[in-house]
Structure formats: structure tokens, C-alpha cells
Amino acid sequence: MKPVRAITGTMLHMDRADVDTDQIIPQQFLKRIERDGYGEFLFHNWAHHDNGELNHEFIINHPQRSGARVLIAGPNFGCGSSREHAAWAIQDWGFEAVIAPSLADIFKNNAANIGLLPIELDGEHVAVLFDIATDPAAVIDIDLLEQTIVSGELTLEFDINPNVKERLLGGIDTIGVTLGHGEAISAHESRRPSWMPMTTAGGAA
């Protein structure tokens, strides 16, 4: 994971509630075994007409949005399926952060785990960002270390779990950190009740 520090760029706004991960990346694109290359399928069914042609009215196809770095979304963004492909697609398209009044729990974890900065703000502040983002040239500055957002007249601080912040700033390999807790994990394992099942024992077909 690449470290995340400061993000500066233009925005793309999607003022809808409950955008589910099936819309972010439809199921037909989940059959690949690779981890990259999902950006071109982002919001595929909304970005394309039934005949397969580009839907030029959909904001992601507006040429002046092609360099957007921050996605401004509605409440409960990323709800539904656990598919990390949704976060991969958003990042692969070019976004470095997602800001919404609320992010679905699994999506929020997935985003943080790949270095796509997830930010939850008050609905009123997100509404201001929606207004600012109607200008495709408007710029937003996000500073993770200082936990600040600056865009137009708006300057505010945002909350983030300190541990998530540290991981993002350091681009830390979480598995490596956890393996450092090997003794504590082994100690827990030794206390594990004998009645709990193992998948390699019992259960004849």
C-alpha cells in the first residue's frame, strides 16, 4: 500500500443515498483473478446505455471530470456486498479519497486497507462540498496528518481512527504488523476450547 499524506485535486459528486457496491462494480466484472484494471468498469451500468454506448450525461463520463481525485458521495455509500473490487475500481479510476455523510462498514474498511482515504463528515459539510463540486474546476485539499479539509470557503477538521491514520500515513503492511503479535496469537490459540471444530477433522462425506 502506498502511503497517503496530502491529497489535492478536483472533485466528482454523486448526490444519491445508498449507492450499493453492485452499482459501483457490477457482478459481471468480479470474475477476474487480478487485482487491478477495474477502473474502466466503475459504475458501468450507469455509465453505459443498454446498447453498450457511453451515457454522456452520467457525471463520470463528463470530460472535465476525468482528472477528479476526490469522490463526494451521499449517505450509506458502498452498502451491500463485501466485494473489495468496489474500492479497487474507485481507486483504479483515479480517486484517492471518498467523502460521505456515512460509509457502509465493510466498504470503509476495504477502502482504508488499500489506501483509498475514507472520510465521514456531517451531512451539512458534505452538502457544502456538493455545492462547491458543481464547479468541475474547484479544488479540494485534504491533509491526513493535520486531519484538515480545505475547499473554497470551507475549512474543517475531520475525524479518523488514529490507528487507521497511522497505517495510511505509513503505507503499513498490516499483516507484517500482526505477525509481530505471533506470541499473543499463539497464547490465544492454546486457550481455544477443545470443542470448537476443525475443518480437517471429522465430517465424513
Next chain:
Amino acid sequence: MAGQTLFQKVWDSHVVTGTDPSLLYVDLQLVHEVTSPQAFAGLAQSNRRVRRPDLTLATIDHGVPTTDRHLGIRDRLSKTQIDALRANCATHGITLFDLDDPRQGIVHVIAPEQGLTQPGMLIVCGDSHTSTHGAFGALAFGIGTSEVEHVLATQTIWQSRPGSMAIEIDGQLPWGVSAKDLILGAITAIGVSGGGKHVIEYRGAAVEALTMEERMTVCNMTIEAGARAGMIAPDETTFAYLKDRPFAPQGQDWDLALEAWTTMRTDPDAVFDATHHVDASRLVPHVSWGVNPAQTVGIDGEVPHPETFTDHLQRDSAVRALQYMDLDPGTPMTDIVIDHVFIGSCANGRLEDLRAAARVAEGKSVKNGVSAIVVPGSMQVKAQAEAEGLDRIFTSAGFEWRDAGCSSCLAMNPDVIPPGGRCASTSNRNYEGRQGRGARTHLVSPAMAAASAITGHFVDVREWEPR
């Protein structure tokens, strides 16, 4: 000091270290072909091994065809994905219920039926419907692929502790109203994000009266309320279900387990962070009209007028939903004509679900022009249903009888609903394009789905079934 909730007890007993987040020990990871290949590739890249293959179980469910399996997987991408899982399981010594295994099926159907899902366990899977396993008093939640890799490598996961929420369901479910209607009613009441950042415990007389399969239907759809997990305290119903299952504890271990399991319930003086109430006796059969599971009404209701939603985002959402669903406000739900029926999924693909559908279908015929398929949740469910003759009831009525898998619930296999098709579905999600681009999904119970297959439109199954 106040007592503890069931969720707090299970959480605390799994903390290896840390507070926010905590490192939690995982008792069982379930793996399927769609969300695991990149996790195994990550392990290989870092030269890491699977810490506990003996606490890991894999199966193939999302992309498998439900017909003509002897011909192999014809979809090239799905085949590559399935072959990758086979190779990864072989490399790491992970037990795989492959397509030729009589125990193959949807991951959330097979673990409970094998007795692998037990009270007090912490269970994860790269699939949001992992919440299903909470029906046994396990703490079970869906995770992303990076987390799948982390659990494979360390058998642990970092999580911040969610809040606790009680949904108290009192009263008795009326005749003809199912567990599916109960959970659809609850989701409609609290909304698709109403459970966000919380673990829900379902409590009350109506919950205690549910069978294990019904409890699984309820917990399965917990994620549709946005909650991290759903749980139901284990009781005699749970213990009776588990007894003598292949992976359930045996002999002295059974006695030890029982002793532990009986402590796994919320203390009388425990306090929840939030509480909701649902009166089961007032519930009716439900049908979804929109594109999320909270956009649902009773069968005696009608397609709502968007202006009745006060919140502008919900109003916009309803307008878009009606456009996608091609429905007019004010249409009685019983006037909606369907052309596809899907009975199956991890929400409603178990034996009791198939029995409920078969009771409605027995001696009747699927309406001309309706394509109706029954997809058992596992090959064991299929075998049990065939032993009871349910397959003959379905096929005589004109339903297709298939092999086990996720099938039309998410249409990653060939069971895709065509554009413009309208499907009465026992699955858990009615999102746009979920069953195929342009396909329109109405969520219903198995009995409601079977009845609509026969009439070609939604009907109130309470007036349909003989009492």
C-alpha cells in the same frame, strides 16, 4: 457494573490484543472462488503461508452452473477463477467442497448444515451474507479481500468494536407470514442503514419461536439493514439442530460445549446502545417494489407515491427506483405481473424454504410464460428434498429443479434474468442489475414466490394456502 450483551461476551472472548481496533481471533474462515484469488496471490507474493488451514473451509458457489455440470464450466473466466481456488486449496492444504462433493453448496448453507457453525465462534468470509451464521449465537461478518488475506496469514482480524443494538420482536408471527417477511418488515422499519456501525441481537418471543433455518433467514438479511452482524442467543432449538452434525462436538466435548453455550446469552441487566421494537403479530407477507430491501410494502399495499417520502434523498431514490422497476405509483402489489421466479439463495434456499414453496405448488401449474427455477442451497438440501419428493412436486408443476449454488441471486453464473424481465425472488437483494442488467427483482418469501409462479402475478399467500 451492568451485565454484558451476547455480542460483548463473544467479542471479549476473541480479543488477542488492543482496544480500538482490537485484534480478534478467527475460529473459522469460509472461502469461495470470487473474493479469494487476489488474497492467495498476495500471500504468494509475500512468501506467506496459511496459518490455520484446519480452521478454513472452501467451496465453490458464486460462479457455478446449476445445470449440466458434467459438461464442466463453460464460462472461461469463471473456470479460471474456480481452478485458481482448487490450486490454492491444494497448495495450502485447505479442505475444499468441490463440485463433485455431495457437501458442495452456498457457503452460508453448508457450514451450518455440517455443524461447523457453532455458538460463540467468530466466523468471517469474503461475503457480506456471512451474517447468516449469527443465527447460532456466533459473531459472523463479511470482510474484503485484503482482510481475507490477513486472516489466511494470521488467523486474526483487526476490528473496532461496533455498538450493540437490540431488535425486540414480540408477539407471534401470524399464519402465512414467514421469517422472510419478519426481516423485510424490520428492515423497512429501520432502513437500509439503520443498523450501521452496530451488531444487532434479535430477541423476543417471536425470535425464540423460530426454527434454526428461519433464524438463518433473519440473520442473513441483517446486512441489508447495514449492520455489522446479527445474532440470536443459542437455546434448545440451537442445540437440537447441532447435535450429531458431522462437525459438531462429540462425546465429552459435546458436554463441555453445551456448558459453554448455555452461558452465551445477554445478561438481564445488560444495556444496549440502541433498541427497536417490532410487533410480529401485525406483520403481513411482504413484497419489495424498489431497488433496495427497505423499499418494501405489505402484499395488501400498493406501490408508493415518491412524494410521500419526506427526506429528499429517499424521495429521489424512490423516483429512480420506480423508473428502473417500470412501476406506477398507486399500483396494488397484487397487480404486478412477473415472468421469472427464483427460489433459492443463502436467504431462502434451505429445506424448510423448499417445503414451504412445494406446499403452495403441489398439484398446480406454473403460469404460461413464466420461467420458474428452484435452486437448492446445497447438494445436501437437494438430496433431502428429493428424498421427500419435493423435486417431483416442483417438476410436475413446471418448475425447473437445479443443482446447488448462488445462481440468480447475483447472476454470476448462466442463470441471468434478461433485460426487462421481472422476477419474484427469494434472494436478499433487489439492487439494480443484481439479477442481470435491466432485470427487475421483487423480494418475497418462498411461499409467495411459488404462488406468483402459478398465478403470474403477486398474490396474498394467506388467502391461497389451505389452513
